[in-house]
Amino acid sequence: MEPVTDPPDKIALRCSSVHRYLGEGEGRVHVLKGVSFEAHRGQVYAVVGPSGCGKSTLLYLLGLLDRQDGGDIWINGRLMSNSSDAERTAARGINIGFVFQFHFLMQEFTSLENVMMPMRKLGRLTEAAMRERAHELLSAVGMGDKTHRLGTQLSGGEQQRVAIARSLANAPAIILADEPTGNLDQRNSGIVFDFLTQLAKQNGQAVIIVTHNPEIAGRCDAVRSMRDGVFL
Amino acid sequence: MSPNLRIASRFLTAKKRAMLMSLSCIVLGVGLFVVTQATTSGFEQFFIRTILGTNGAIRIEDRIQDTMRSMQAGGQNSNSNFYIALRTEGKKYIEGIEEPKLLVDALRRFENVAGVSEVLHGPVIIRSSFKSESVRAYGINVDDHLRVSDLGSQIIQGHISDFRDKPSGALLGKEMADRLQLTVGDSFILESQGESRRYRVSAIYETGVADIDRVRIYLNMSEARSLLKKPTGASFIQVSLFDKDRAPQDAQHMVAVLQYSAASWQEREKTWLEVFRALRISTAITVSVFTLIAGLAMFNTLAMIVMEKTKEIAILRSMGYTRGDISQIFLWQAAIVLMLGTVTGWVLGAVVTYAISNFPIRIRGIFATDTFIVSWSIWHYVAATATAVIMVMAASLIPARRAARLEPGDVIRGTAQ
Incomplete structure (x- = not known):
């Protein structure tokens, strides 16, 4: 990973002129058309726009889950555009926490084990310390009394809260949330959003939320609207 | 984990x-x-x-003699008595062991040899009151043979000591005893080269190998020599080894040293x-x-x-x-x-x-x-x-x-x- 720029410490994530095509042959679509974006620590950003405008595609690129066809991405000041799969994987484990629309909990594991999973991979803490931190995070999202329930024994809202706790497990600099409230009712949406933003602000993390929900977007620090692969 | x-x-x-x-x-x-x-x-x-x-780890059977083709130098009509050896033609096997005692002594010096037993055998006709059959008489020194075989544990009726103690005693294979309807203590006649002698069944053995149990009758060596009219020599020498898996190497070594054919159990039972x-x-x-x-x-x-x-x-x-x-x-x-x-x-x-x-x-x-x-x-x-x-x-x-x-x-x- 080669440092290309030395951005101010407050910038957790930056992308410049990012292009992405999806599909093959005649079905090939230019989804992102030179998108540039910057996320500061302790700030919550909403990316809004109609379906198919490229919001989620941008999020996956920023989360290093996908590779851009053009442009550059920096994570914590490190250029990740041409990094190897191993470097990108390591960067995800250390710097990025994900919250997805469909929760994606590991159903065979308890809430506690789900939250401990990123910590186990990183291997920085002892078993006892991991367990304690997972308990703290689950308590913070109001799931302290359901730590030993399997994913299948939790409601949608509860699963999403566990997913938020899991995204914060390794204290990443960036939280990327793709429609985190998309599958939840209004009450649960509010609870989940509050937990996410509150914890992120406490820990000085940059949060980028892709959402269709105008109410959620309205409560973020900044809103970026997208249409046809560009920010308006 | x-x-x-x-x-x-x-x-x-x-x-x-x-x-x-x-x-x-x-x-x-x-x-x-x-x-x-x-x-x-x-x-x-x-x-x-x-x-x-039954047959031991190695069997020493025939003496080996190298043969050579030779020709007279100077052609057919020449009076020259000068011969040159052209090449070795192969090996000639002379049946039996001429000096078994010397060979036994030599074999006992091999490091891996556990026991050595000389055996003399020949065709005989056995007659019981029930029927007659052609079989082979095997003359053995019983104590030597017990060291190179499981004959002692193969006895199913009678006692090996009776055989050792009585010169006219014989050990019959189970199948042979059944066919001739003989049991321990019964007497029978062996005929060889026009001579008939009476013997008594000391014990009956069973190896499980049909070819042995049907045709092999053990006699004490002195009786066998007398019956078969072979006062000297032996048909083969049976050898047991401490390490049976070394039999092919030991056999090869014995051939080279003793100039007798030696067949390891692996070679004999290859099929x-x-x-x-x-x-x-x-x-x-x-x-x-x-x-x-x-x-x-x-x-x-x-x-x-x-x-x-x-x-x-x-x-x-x-x-x-x-x-x-x-x-x-x-x-x-x-x-x-x-x-x-x-x-x-x-x-x-x-x-x-x-x-x-x-x-x-x-x-x-x-x-x-x-x-x-x-x-x-x-x-x-x-x-x-x-x-x-x-x-x-x-x-x-x-x-x-x-x-x-x-x-x-x-x-x-x-x-x-």
């Missing part, structure tokens, strides 16, 4: 039935492999024990040993089909799990789990089932082997047994495990690599749409 092993063990519960199918095939494959190897090796080793106990080897390999191949099915079942199960767990794979990748970790998670699943299946297969194999060893079966002809013969060897378990590991892990590599190649972005995008 490593995170990958922890995840793998939980993923196993996702496809219980399919995993049980794979597990059953591994158990059967390993268990049957062990059982078939134990039985085929058991019979082979019993056969080897039988031939060592039967090859039959047993072929049988052992063919059963191993047949039984390996179960392990192959286990491999295919494992491939199928893991491929299904990979398809069903794509979003879990994607989320693991998003958390920082590498492609290697994902591959390892699926290989661990195969390894866990393999370990469980192998250990259970060992137990199954051992239990069935034990049960079979008590299964009554009467075999006579190449050896004598009334139950299945099994061999207990750690190497049967090692070979069964190696077969299972190779087949199951090879079959698991493809789905594991496929899981590792999944792009998390593609999976999440596909799930979200």
